[in-house]
Amino acid sequence: MKDIKNLTRDDLKEVCISRGVPAFHAQQVFEWLYRRRVDDFSLMPNLPVKFREYLKTAFCFSQVKALKKEVSSDGTVKFLMGLPDGLAVESVLIPEKKRRTLCVSTQAGCKFGCKFCVSGLNGFKRNLTPGEICGQLLAVEKETGEKVTNIVFMGVGEPLDNFDYVMKAVAIFMDNRGLEIGKRKIVISTCGFVPGIEKLTESGVGLRISVSLHAADDKKRSQIMPVNKKWNTGQIMKTLKKFYEKEQFAITFEYILISGFNSSEKDAEALSMYVKGVPHKLNIIPYNPSEHFDWNAPTGDEVGGFVDILKSRGVFYTIRRGRGADISAACGQLKAQILPGA
Ligand code: SF4
Incomplete structure (x- = not known):
């Protein structure tokens, strides 16, 4: 059926x-x-x-069920969501003043194996269906009794690698007889999966896009994001420029600042040069340590020194503190904690 x-x-x-x-x-x-x-x-x-x-x-009727939730002291709630075939993914609810943003997963596991992300540790299982993607919102609203206002495709998986199902889920999210979430309130996050960005541009669906950059230098980026070996920073920028020409939305870049890895003056200069290639917003996210990786969090001085260089180069940025840091640091960690080996 x-x-x-x-x-x-x-x-x-x-x-x-x-x-x-x-x-x-x-x-x-x-x-x-x-x-x-x-x-x-x-x-x-x-x-x-x-x-x-x-x-x-x-x-x-597909049923996505909240199997477990953890509430952070900052109000962020991480849900472990059970799928009909027994697999599990994560969804994260981030309540702010007027907004209730839900970060949804689009794949069970991930092919891309970024070296700071727990989601890729056990490989890729399968794509989530539109019913399973939208079902995360239904399960969260059932659990909390409150309406989700914004969606970010930033959970487990690369959304643009599950393009057709994600676009169907977006249509259901946006439908004024469905879940009624405006397109300006939906953000697709990508690791730099160029064919997907191209498809999104062609589709003209008008969603905002956020790119997990984390290094502007190809050698470094390839070290932590193997996807960069296939589509490097130059190819990503070329594709983003075309996206901007069509949609006219500033591109958001996410940059996890990792102590001693991508936090030097040279890294800040490379980042400044890179983001200037297209109208943008830049989020600097100090790394939140995980037992699964050897990376370290930057000190306050390291963060200050890094953003001073951005400032001196005329680059605007926002420092984002990871939400829910006390319940599990990175995507995938909740699942790893309670479903070892899943
Ligand atoms: S950061 Fe995203 S693309 Fe990279 S491994 Fe994690 S889920 Fe996959």
Whole structure:
């Protein structure tokens, strides 16, 4: 049986048409699923009886379940989410004044093996379906009773490597009969997966993009992000320029500042030069140590010295402290803690 929650409203319209019922029933199904959160076709009385009977035989409802949660002293909540086949991923809820941002996973495991990220340690299992991606929001809202306002695709996996399913999930998130999250409130984060950035540009869907840079020098970047050996910083910038020409959104660059690795004056200069290639925002994130890696957190002086150079080069930046540092430092760690070997 297929999962009904993998379908966008347009997909559902096609189902309606193929069954000879008016396409507006797609809107009703969507409202039952995402506004009223009903997972039973028998409880959708405004659908024609025969159509309901057909739906029962053809579709099931995916269930993503919050298996465990940890609440940080700063209010951040990390959820371990169980998928229908027994695999698990993480979602992180970051409450701020008016916003409740949910960081969702898009793959179980990751192929890219960045050397500071727990998610890649046990390799790649599979892509998450649209139902499983949106299901993380449904599970969090069920658990907390509060509406998620923003989505960042920054959990386990490289979202642009699961492009088609992620775009379907985005359509469901944005649908005004679905989860009603505006496109300006959705950010796709990428490790620099150039073919995916190209597809996103071609799609013209109008989402903002954030690039995990972490080093502007190819040799260093390849050392911590093997993806850079395939698509280097020059290729990434070329692709981002095209994205900017089309979308006119500033690109966000994320830079995890690791003591003694990418925190020197030369690194700051290289970063300044690099980000100036395109209108941008720059987030400097002091590394949060993990038992899984040997990297160290930068000292306050190291951070200060680094950003002083950025300032002197006319580069604007924001220093972001990792949220939820006391519950588990990096993506993937919650899973590693309670599902050893998963
Ligand atoms: S940082 Fe992202 S792309 Fe890199 S290993 Fe982790 S999940 Fe994968």
